[in-house]
Amino acid sequence: MSTPVMTMDAEALKCLVDSPNADLALIDVRTPGEFETVHIPGSCNVPLDDFTANPAEVLAKLPGKPLLICHSGSRAAKAQRALQDAGLEHGTVLSGGVTAYQAAGGTVARGIQRWAMDRQMRLTAGSLVVAGLIGAKVISPKAAWLSAAIGGGLVFSAVRDSCPMISVLGKMPWNKTGK
Known part of the structure; x- marks a missing residue:
């Protein structure tokens, strides 16, 4: 039986992002193109395929507790399962992804627009x-x-x-x- 998905809602993330003492590593597991289109400032882009290949190596390079982000939450949940399968402290998934964060009024960085x-x-x-x-x-x-x-x-x-x-x-x- 797998461990339940730990989630954080967009409103809670907004509060943490605005807090200078937040001990979070924002990991966006979308493709580089999707990340460039729109992302949460301060997040690090590690595509899901790269992340699942060696989650321990990825986490060793990042400070803080992992908060996994994607477009809607599905790929971030897969990244979380990869952490669990590797026996690592599982990260938290941003419920609803970048889409929910934007809808909640969170600040995002925009680049070249592409389809999800x-x-x-x-x-x-x-x-x-x-x-x-x-x-x-x-x-x-x-x-x-x-x-x-x-x-x-x-x-x-x-x-x-x-x-x-x-x-x-x-x-x-x-x-x-x-x-």
Whole structure:
């Protein structure tokens, strides 16, 4: 049985961020492109794949207690599970992510605007399904297998709570930063 997810709401984080004595390490586990688009000032960007590869190494470089941040809380919860699996003190997840923090009036830093990863995934999956259906009507009935493969991939993603399409999208040039 896994340990429950420890969360902090956006209002509580606003109070802590404004406090000079806060002993928090804000770790944003989104892609570098998402982080550049909008992030909480003072947060450190460690993409989820990098974080889960070696959470102990990441935490050794950061002072304070880890507060894990993503777009909505889902990827941050995965990072928290990686900490638990490594036997480390598990971090706290910002409930609702950067989205909730912004909605609560928290100050954010903005850069080049990009779509969130889940939105990119929905556009890509939907476009491929439509392409498969059109291809089945216009080119060959076998093109419908593209739609079936995307549907199967989405089921797999839901069951495994991971998304290979998001991993691929995260490596696309528009999701990288100029650094």
